[in-house]
Amino acid sequence: MTTATAHAQKDQSQAELERRMLRQMLLIRHFEEKAAEAYALGKIGGFCHLYIGQEAVAVGSLAALLDDDYVISSYREHGQALVRGISAGAVMAELFGKATGCSKGKGGSMHLFDAAKRFMGGHGIVGGHIPLGAGIGFGIKYKGGDQVCLCYFGEAAVNIGAFHETLNMASVYHLPVIFCCENNRYGMGTAFERVAAVTDVAEHACSYDMAAELVNGMDALAVYAATQRAVERARKGGHPTLLEVRTYRFMGHSMSDPLHGVYRTKDEVEEQKKRDPISQLALKLKEEGALDQAGLDALDAEVRAEVEEAVKFADESPDPDPGELTTHVVAD
Amino acid sequence: MPTLTYRDALNQALREEMQRDANVFLMGEEVGVYQGAYKVSRGLLEEFGPMRVVDTPIAELGFAGIGVGAAMVGLRPVIEFMTWNFAVLALDQIVNSAAKLLYESGGQLPIPIVFRGPNGAALQLGAQHSQAWESWLSHIPGLKVVAPATPADAKGLLKSAIRDNNPVIVLEGEMLYNTKGEVPEGEYVVPIGRADVKRAGRDVTLICHSKTVTVALKAAEQLAEQEGVSAEVVDLRSLRPLDEAAITASVAKTNRAVVVEEGWPHCGIGAQVVDVIQREAFDHLDAPVLRVTQADVPMPYNRQLERLAKPSPDKVVAAARRVLYLD
Incomplete structure (x- = not known):
């Protein structure tokens, strides 16, 4: 193979990766927009935390994983669930509380699960699932496997004791875990710098003798590259990594929260939207000549149709049978 | 063995x-x-x-x-x-x-x-x-x-x-x-959810678990020696699931019960047991069910105060005498 041919092939596979990432980000964006609509119509109840603005984090990091790796996340996990391969229909049906949802309608927006896809939840207590991520890593190591566990949480979870206890133990026990802190700057309505003495989350890794990296969370490819390095450390040597991925949520904390609220300005939100991870990647693909406007429009239409289909599926799916109330409380 | x-x-x-x-x-x-x-x-x-x-x-x-x-x-x-x-x-x-x-x-x-x-x-x-x-x-x-x-x-x-x-x-x-x-050697399993009668009796049921089994057994001995009362000691062993059938069967036989536990009285295990008894054995009861618990206080350090706070055989005997209308 000539060098020129090799380069051409590499460029092509890189373009394919970027197109795939763009499609996944569009899927999350349109899925979340539809979820917001459905919430307003009363079809989704309870708490519903949207991922709009943060798409590059899930898409970039999950691209670095293999199918038998594990993923665990917080309650802002629709995006990760979709990228991990749970169908948009099964996720939307779960938000609708339907029997066909990925948790049979018993989990809801905050508790999406698909054990077969090694998506180990959606967890609702801030920081409460971080030890679970380490436990999954412990299980991998115990069985002598070469998988890794990717554990997502927001920056507000860093103030929780469980975060510090877990990072310490993950380092002491050499667990194959990537701790992915999605720093979107606000824990609900509280700016991180108002409640955190150390505002560079990555610095916490020093306390636990752990590798760390600060990553631009609006750039899916940067997230991908950093996660690849962390995965390599975990898979080869059982070394955990703390990634601090700087991102921003364009929506309120949850659907019951206004778009920008009193804790941040409209201008700040608008300014951040200029860093939109989707338009950035779309622009890059266009500049590389890998995608033109017609191609982008076609991709967008394809994704919108997929989301429409998901909503239709969720709408037409049945509620769980009343008998489901008392199943799955205890296992046989 | x-x-x-x-x-x-x-x-x-x-x-x-x-x-x-x-x-x-x-x-x-x-x-x-x-x-x-x-x-x-x-x-x-x-x-x-x-x-x-x-x-x-x-x-x-x-x-x-x-x-x-x-x-x-x-x-x-x-x-x-x-x-x-x-x-x-x-x-x-x-x-x-x-x-x-x-x-x-x-x-x-x-x-x-x-x-x-x-x-x-x-x-x-x-x-x-x-x-x-x-x-x-x-x-x-x-x-x-x-x-x-x-x-x-x-x-x-x-x-x-x-x-x-x-x-x-x-x-x-x-x-x-x-x-x-x-202790039986090798394979020996006790199923979860089954109570065990640690001492059979006719006149009153003492319901207990963990350390209070010893307390109840001593109380049963005292009751037999001092009052000629035959107390049945039911060790719950499992608290969830609770062996409601065993509780009911014993109370149906003795018609009286005292529930003993180390916890505090408010919303305690005993409260749950009393709920079972009033629901499943109401017609068998000859007296209100009484409970012996830890005193409703944080545990004191002083030895005498601590003794006062804990369930004891004497407290169980006293409760049993009351449900037997011996006082």
């Missing part, structure tokens, strides 16, 4: 289950090199190595959660708390993770994990180290709770707990670790 201490019966159960299933491991503070704060894990590190007998930092929330995560991927962790007083720091993992994952995942993730350690007061350890947590833990759907009183039950129930596919709370007793009793 060999006679063992409660501590060694637990040790035997752990060793046998770790030999039987490579997915079983023990994790907690001082379980390895130190051989266990109460020596329950003596010899296990040597036999099974550091991957299966895991010393932890003092971080109950963290290692309880690591246990639950390991159970999510098919291991069978046994998490030892140095005492249940410290496990309060881990309640989020027990209540919000272990107990709920099966349900909220729509049945995808069973959590086969054991949380165990000493529960209730020992001697003069003060308010923070002398608490009985069973009513808190038994409140939670998704958990099973057992509280063995004898070495044989300790072995049999711990083995059942380890084999169970659910989170099981095993409440031991610091004051029970040195007590001795006959």
Whole structure:
């Protein structure tokens, strides 16, 4: 193979990766927009935390994983669930509380699960699932496997004791875990710098003798590259990594929260939207000549149709049978 | 049949289950090199190595959660708390993770994990180290709770707990670790959810569990000697699920009951037992059911005050006399 041919092939596979990432980000964006609509119509109840603005984090990091790796996340996990391969229909049906949802309608927006896809939840207590991520890593190591566990949480979870206890133990026990802190700057309505003495989350890794990296969370490819390095450390040597991925949520904390609220300005939100991870990647693909406007429009239409289909599926799916109330409380 | 201490019966159960299933491991503070704060894990590190007998930092929330995560991927962790007083720091993992994952995942993730350690007061350890947590833990759907009183039950129930596919709370007793009793060798399991009549009787039922079984048995002896009263002692052994049939059957026979527990009175285990009795044995009752509990105060340090605070055979005898209208 000539060098020129090799380069051409590499460029092509890189373009394919970027197109795939763009499609996944569009899927999350349109899925979340539809979820917001459905919430307003009363079809989704309870708490519903949207991922709009943060798409590059899930898409970039999950691209670095293999199918038998594990993923665990917080309650802002629709995006990760979709990228991990749970169908948009099964996720939307779960938000609708339907029997066909990925948790049979018993989990809801905050508790999406698909054990077969090694998506180990959606967890609702801030920081409460971080030890679970380490436990999954412990299980991998115990069985002598070469998988890794990717554990997502927001920056507000860093103030929780469980975060510090877990990072310490993950380092002491050499667990194959990537701790992915999605720093979107606000824990609900509280700016991180108002409640955190150390505002560079990555610095916490020093306390636990752990590798760390600060990553631009609006750039899916940067997230991908950093996660690849962390995965390599975990898979080869059982070394955990703390990634601090700087991102921003364009929506309120949850659907019951206004778009920008009193804790941040409209201008700040608008300014951040200029860093939109989707338009950035779309622009890059266009500049590389890998995608033109017609191609982008076609991709967008394809994704919108997929989301429409998901909503239709969720709408037409049945509620769980009343008998489901008392199943799955205890296992046989 | 060999006679063992409660501590060694637990040790035997752990060793046998770790030999039987490579997915079983023990994790907690001082379980390895130190051989266990109460020596329950003596010899296990040597036999099974550091991957299966895991010393932890003092971080109950963290290692309880690591246990639950390991159970999510098919291991069978046994998490030892140095005492249940410290496990309060881990309640989020027990209540919000272990107990709920099966349900909220729509049945995808069973959590086969054991949380165990000493529960209730020992001697003069003060308010923070002398608490009985069973009513808190038994409140939670998704958990099973057992509280063995004898070495044989300790072995049999711990083995059942380890084999169970659910989170099981095993409440031991610091004051029970040195007590001795006959323990069947090898395969011996006590099913979770079955009470045991520790002494048969006709006139009054004393319902108890864990350390209060000893209290009730002494009270039954006193009642027989001093009053000629025949008391039946029902050891609940499991607090969730509760053996409602055994409670009902005994009360239907004796028509009177006293419930004894180490916990505080308000919303205690005894309150739940009384609910069963009024619901299932109402027509059999010849007297209101009485309860003997710890005094409704934080545990005092002073020896005399502590004695006053705890359930005692005398308090049980007094309650039994009242339900028998002997006063």
